Amino acid sequence: MDENNKSNESRDKVMAFLKTPRGKAVLFFGIYFIFFIGLAIFSRVAGTGNSITPQLSVSPYTYSLEQIANHNYHYQYQYLIDGSTLTFEGDRNNNKSLFTDGIVSYYQKDDLFMKNQDGLWIKCDNPYIFPLLLDDSVLNTIISSATYISKTELATGEEEINLQITTTTLVKILDGLDVDLDDPVNTIQLKKDNSGEVVEVRYDFTSYALYHGRCSSSFQLILSYSNFGNVKEIQDPA
DSSP: OHHHHHHHHHHHHHHHHHTSHHHHHHHHHHHHHHHHHHHHHHHHHHHHOTTTHHHHOOOSOOOBOHHHHTTEEEEEEEEEETTEEEEEEEEEETTEEEEEOSSSEEEEETTEEEEEETTEEEEEOOOSSSGGGGOHHHHHHHHHHSEEEEEEEOTTSOEEEEEEEOHHHHIIIIIOOOOOOOOOOEEEEEEEOTTSBEEEEEEEOHHHHHHHTSOSSOEEEEEEEESTTOOOOOOOOO
């Protein structure tokens, strides 16, 4: 009984103390101390786990280049340079392509390019301007290095994503050079279908093209992809 009485008296004294201004202050800071200790423990656990951290990083947009990276599609590459248009259209299956610029027919296998001249296939230079812009792995690097601006959801379920990138960054990616340019930004627009796959890329790389002397006023490149997975094997030219 004496121990119970002492326990009750101690509890009553504590409760009475907590009702005083000083007691309320001690209780207030005690609760905050416990809160911050718990927060620190949670942050440490979350920082070392793989199941929590991915959910903490939310990107303003998503995209997929999987279908393009499978290298089986119909394509159209359209260059708009200083008011003139140059269009290449063809099919790709793995490392081979068969395409035309509307006048000349071309064949590509890896780094080998051939053109049909009077019925004969002869070796030629790569006809594409800035060919690295057509490489899907380079495209992914460019997108990852660009700055997100906005996105537009279309009534069809498609989505357009607008990005910007400096010529300084492009020179580093495409030319492997470190430069420091005070230049206007270049723009990129990705168009995704309703499954999230990129089906069109619009480059306005006027600043980058001016840096290389490939235009005098404007340079755009539109990459369009379709018929994914349905291109038959391309035969080597006879």
